[in-house]
Structure formats: C-alpha cells, structure tokens
Amino acid sequence: MASTKELTVAEKLQDLYKLQTIDSKIDEIGILKGALPMEVGDLEDDIVGLEKRIARNVEAVDELETEISRHNGNIKDSEVLIEKYEKQLESVKNNREFDALNKEIELQKLEILLSQKKIKEIAVKLVAKKETVDASKLRFEGKNKDLEVKKVELEKIIAKTEKEEAKLQKEADKIRKKIEERLLKSYDKIRSRYKNGIAVAVVAREACGGCFNRIPPQVIIEIGNSKKIIACEHCGRVLVGPELVGVEVD
Secondary structure, eight states, X not given: OOOSSOOOHHHXXXXXXXXXXXXXXXXXXXXXXXXXXXXXXXXXXXXHHHHHHHHHHHHHHHHHHHHHHHHHHHHHHHHHHHHHHHHHHTTOOSHHHHHHHHHHHHHHHHHHHHHHHHHHHHHHHHHHHHHHHHHHHHHHHHHHHHHHHHHHHHHHHHHHHHHHHHHHXXXXXXXXXTSOHHHHHHHHHHHHHSTTOOOEEEOBTTBOTTTOOBOOHHHHHHHHHTSSOEEOXXXXXXXXXXXXXXXXXX
C-alpha cells in the first residue's frame, strides 16, 4: 500500500528512479544467474552427447576388430584346406582328380588374398575409428574439467547473489510502499514492455535516455521543474532530469 504521507512530484520521481536503479541491479543478477546455469546445462548436454558418441565408436571398433579376426580365421581355414589338398595330390589316381584338387587350392588361395585385402581395408577404418575415440575422450575430459569449474563458479555466484538479491529486494519493497499504487502499476507495465526493463529514463542531451528520441525544449523545461510526471511521447517511459536524481550526463 502507498504511504499516507503526501509526497511532492519531485519526491515521487526520485522514488521511482531509486526503484528503477534497484530493479535494474536485480535484473543484472537475474541475467548473471541465468547465463551460468545455461552454460552448465550446455556442458552437461555436450558430455552426454560425447559419451554416446564414444560408446558408438568403441562399439564400431569392436565390430571392426571382430571382422578382422573373422578374416584371419578364414585365412587359417583356407591354409588348412590348402595343406589338406596338397597332401591329397600325392595320391591322385587320374588327371581329373588332379585338376579338381588344384582348382580347390587356387580357390582357397583367392580366398586368402580376398581376406588379406579386406583386412587391410578394415585396418584403415580401424585406425580412423580409434583416432576418433581418442579425440572424443580428450574432448570428454576437457568438457568435464570445464563443467567442474563452471559448477564451482555457479555455486559461488548463487551464494553471493542470493544475499545481494535478497538485500536489494528488501530495499525495493521498502521504496514500493512509498509509491502510490497507480504509479507502481504504470511503472511495472512499462518495465514489462522492454527487454532492458527500463521504465524511468534520465534525460541526456535533450533526448530520452530510453529510446534516445529528441525531447522538445518546452518539455525539457517542464521536466526540469519536476512539477508533474512526464512520459516520453515516443516510448512511454517516465522522464526525469539528471539534476533531480543526481546523475551526471555528458
């Protein structure tokens, strides 16, 4: 509720400006607190993504190594068969058996060559995958370190800003009790309209400190007199003279 003491227009403007100054500080704290949790969240998402990527690539490495083992197994099987067929050549009874065995030996030699070629191709892919895994693990370690630092930083900022914010909010509540309800509603409505939350703007160089549009000379005089509350005709912000609120302007 507003105070029963009747304030002058100048005092009302001063209180509005004080409230604006405090609310802007609270806004800055909100932005600071809002940025760090977002950074922490992004890092956590990155880490989860890297974990999944590492797991997929490790699985791919295992599959490639399994494929190489399979081809090495094929080579051994073919070598066993070649040895078997070569022994059988020693006891062939006719040319037909001789040709058939030689054909089987050639086929197994081709199988060996094919498996060796596959092994070389897979080995290239295997090296690339292992390099990817190693690089991802390095990034994972780096992200984890960054996350630890950010979490500590966030905890410190929260601990610090919570006290500061509570103090500022207490001051804001105290000033709000001095301002009439109509002015408070108008102030809050203007603040909600702009991203920077500025509802009370100081006049600088004959222009609105909020939207920077020029203010007519006669209006400048009226603002300086502080006999009535004047809003910027362009943006609707409450205008105050620098002398009234003790602000130096270039």
